[in-house]
Amino acid sequence: MTQDSAEPKQPTFDGPPLSLEEELAAAKAEPEPGPSIETVNESLKDGLNRCPKCGSTDVQLRGSTGMLVCLFCRNEWQEARVEEEFGLGEGIDQLEGTVIASGAGDIAADAADQLTFKCEACGAEVVVDTAHALNARCHWCRHTLNVNQQIPNGAVPDAVLPFRLTKDEAVEKIREFASKRRLFAHKRFKKEFVPENVLGVYLPYLVIDARAESQYWGKGEVQTRRWTEKQGDNNVTYYAADVYQVARQVSFTVDDLTVEGSSERAQIGPANTNNIINTILPFDTKNAVKWNASYLVGFTSEKRDLNVEAVRPHLEDQLLSIGRSQVRASLGRFDRGVRWEQEKLDVGGSRWVSMYLPVWLYSYRQESNGMLHYIAVNARTGETMGSIPVSQPKLLLAAFTVGTFLEGIAGAILVAMA
Amino acid sequence: MTLDLITALIPMASDDGAVWLLAAGPAGGAATYWAFYRYYRNNDKSHQFERDTLIAAQPVQGGEEKVGHISKTRNSDIEGDNSDKYRQRVQRVQ
Numbered sequence: 001m002t003q004d005s006a007e008p009k010q011p012t013f014d015g016p017p018l019s020l021e022e023e024l025a026a027a028k029a030e031p032e033p034g035p036s037i038e039t040v041n042e043s044l045k046d047g048l049n050r051c052p053k054c055g056s057t058d059v060q061l062r063g064s065t066g067m068l069v070c071l072f073c074r075n076e077w078q079e080a081r082v083e084e085e086f087g088l089g090e091g092i093d094q095l096e097g098t099v100i101a102s103g104a105g106d107i108a109a110d111a112a113d114q115l116t117f118k119c120e121a122c123g124a125e126v127v128v129d130t131a132h133a134l135n136a137r138c139h140w141c142r143h144t145l146n147v148n149q150q151i152p153n154g155a156v157p158d159a160v161l162p163f164r165l166t167k168d169e170a171v172e173k174i175r176e177f178a179s180k181r182r183l184f185a186h187k188r189f190k191k192e193f194v195p196e197n198v199l200g201v202y203l204p205y206l207v208i209d210a211r212a213e214s215q216y217w218g219k220g221e222v223q224t225r226r227w228t229e230k231q232g233d234n235n236v237t238y239y240a241a242d243v244y245q246v247a248r249q250v251s252f253t254v255d256d257l258t259v260e261g262s263s264e265r266a267q268i269g270p271a272n273t274n275n276i277i278n279t280i281l282p283f284d285t286k287n288a289v290k291w292n293a294s295y296l297v298g299f300t301s302e303k304r305d306l307n308v309e310a311v312r313p314h315l316e317d318q319l320l321s322i323g324r325s326q327v328r329a330s331l332g333r334f335d336r337g338v339r340w341e342q343e344k345l346d347v348g349g350s351r352w353v354s355m356y357l358p359v360w361l362y363s364y365r366q367e368s369n370g371m372l373h374y375i376a377v378n379a380r381t382g383e384t385m386g387s388i389p390v391s392q393p394k395l396l397l398a399a400f401t402v403g404t405f406l407e408g409i410a411g412a413i414l415v416a417m418a
Numbered sequence: 419m420t421l422d423l424i425t426a427l428i429p430m431a432s433d434d435g436a437v438w439l440l441a442a443g444p445a446g447g448a449a450t451y452w453a454f455y456r457y458y459r460n461n462d463k464s465h466q467f468e469r470d471t472l473i474a475a476q477p478v479q480g481g482e483e484k485v486g487h488i489s490k491t492r493n494s495d496i497e498g499d500n501s502d503k504y505r506q507r508v509q510r511v512q
Contacts, residue, residue: 093474181458218508220482221496241488241496248480255472258465270461281465318467321504325468328501330478337499344511388458395454403447410439 037086037101037158037353049294051075060297066162066287068294079289082159088353089286092209092253095349098308103158103291104206104354106307157304157354159207159288160295163200165379170360171195173384174375184398186389188367195362200379202296202356203277204261204304206311207285210350213251214323217342220246220334241336248327256285257318259311261304261354266314273373273387280378280385283357287380301356308352320345364389468504 049059051070058071067078083089086101128136165173174195182190225240258281260266268275289295320343331338358379365372366389375386456462500506 184454184458215511217511219485219496221488224487236492237494238490238492239488239494240490242484243486243488244482245485246480246482248478250475250478252473252475255474257467257471268464273459273461275461275464278465279460279463281467282470317505317507320507322468322471322473324501324504326473326475327478327480328504330480331501333482334496334501336494337496338501339496339498340500340508342509342511343507385460385463387460390455390458395451398454399447399451402450403443406446407440407443410442414439 037099037351049292052077059294061162061295061299063163063166066164068292078162079292079295081286082288082290082353083286085290086158086353088209088351089255092255092351093211095209095211095253095351097349099349099351100308101158101351101353103156104308104352106309107305156291156293157204157356158291159353160202160291160356161283161285161288161358161380162295163299163358163379165360165377165382167198167200167360169382170198170200170377170379173377173382174198174360174362174386177375177384177386178388181388184390184395186366186368186391189364189373189389192364195375198360198362198377200299201359201361202299202301203265203359204302205355205357206259206261206304206306206308207288207353207355208257208259208315208350209253209255210257210315210319211251211253211348212319212323213249213346213348214320215247215249215344216324216327216340217245217247218338218340220244220331220338221336222334223336239336244334246331246334246338248330250323250326252323252326254319254322256282257315258282258285258357259314259318261306261311262302263305263310266306266311273371276374276376276385276387277359277361280359280376280381280383283378283380285355285357288355296356299358304354315350316345316347319347362386 050057051059051073053075054070054073056070056072059068060071061067062069062076065076067076069076122138122140178185178193178195221241221243223239223241226237228235228237230236260278265274265277268278323345324340324343360377360379362375363372364374371389373387373389375384375388377384500508
């Protein structure tokens with residue numbers, strides 16, 4: 001008897017079988033909707049950004065005016081504000097479901113970062129590494145090639161907020177911030193501190209408009225009586241109170257809530273100093289302009305790596321906090337306070353736009369513990385915040401000195417009283 | 419700061435037999451350390467999105483119902499007051 005050596009071909013396992021209802025629902029389901037707001041800048045599709053006056057491609061941002069300048073004919077212009085161009089400020093109270101602009105679409109995990117562009121001017125092929133930069137110079141004819149098409153790897157956002165603060169102004173802000181914190185700064189940091197090493201970086205954010213309703217339930221107490229009783233030598237104060245079951249509900253809209261689009265920066269905790277970047281928010285996101293990679297010339301940029309679904313829990317958390325702050329004023333009656341025990345959120349609709357926001361960033365890696373310290377300057381408002389490595393021995397010595405001094409005074413008072 | 423602390427401690431000392439005064443050294447030392455560390459590292463700072471975002475809210479609705487009475491307690495406030503701690507999450511109802 002011969003046996004067939006070929007094994008019967010096994011079907012590929014793709015999860016447990018669906019129930020009949022689920023199969024039917026999947027078959028009837030509409031195809032996944034595409035981006036709801038199309039933000040592609042059509043005029044830049046060839047990768048070249050030409051001066052509208054003379055056609056030169058030698059274009060970059062002039063920081064002092066926030067406008068693009070042609071380095072050939074000195075013509076200045078700017079892209080349209082996305083607020084008006086795509087109607088982002090309107091209709092927040094009528095938002096339904098999740099509206100996603102094309103630049104905030106999901107990041108394709110398998111898309112390559114390296115893109116090859118054919119220079120339209122001389123025909124050379126130029127490679128752009130979209131993980132680190134969205135433009136490159138043609139090495140032959142010096143044309144600037146920009147990643148202006150919204151390629152499917154999520155590298156290109158919908159909008160960009162141009163730098164306004166110049167590098168010199170940023171250096172001054174950083175120097176001022178650090179000089180106020182010299183006394184207990186780490187010795188090595190003081191030696192190695194060079195604010196001129198500041199970098200202009202466009203950081204990726206998701207800017208969200210949302211319509212939500214939140215509800216809260218808890219206990220509140222109202223004081224009804226207060227009296228003191230004598231216990232031995234001491235007077236003890238007692239209270240009587242009525243306990244209430246409290247419920248509150250509020251509907252609200254938020255305009256331009258700004259959330260980190262980089263997973264590395266979104267993790268905030270004692271193990272890092274990421275909160276510094278978060279602290280320099282908010283930006284004047286209403287002034288963001290339509291995507292044009294020429295705004296990025298001379299600056300570095302970071303690619304977004306969080307999709308809308310990954311950021312959604314963070315948004316819900318912030319909406320619940322906003323609702324709680326809104327109902328705070330209605331709790332005046334409860335003079336002993338309110339303890340919220342349950343909360344509920346319904347997000348009626350949200351609109352997501354991917355945006356590059358400008359930051360002047362000075363970073364310093366502390367050798368002893370490997371921690372990365374930042375001093376960050378909001379390149380629109382100038383708000384500055386930072387983390388300076390502390391010299392623990394110096395700080396402990398200061399604390400010990402103050403403690404000893406106070407203890408000495410306390411001892412003197414005790415002796416005097418005795 | 420030091421003088422404020424001492425003037426605050428003197429009346430307490432006369433009430434409770436002056437034992438409190440001995441805490442001045444360790445408390446002052448710890449407060450100095452904490453205050454400077456925070457000034458340098460700023461790890462308590464955060465963007466105040468509850469205040470700095472454009473928010474348009476409808477009037478707050480809701481109600482309250484008396485469910486009990488505390489006839490005698492030494493606590494001057496409700497236990498676990500979180501009405502100002504907007505970011506402290508509680509049980510989420512779906």
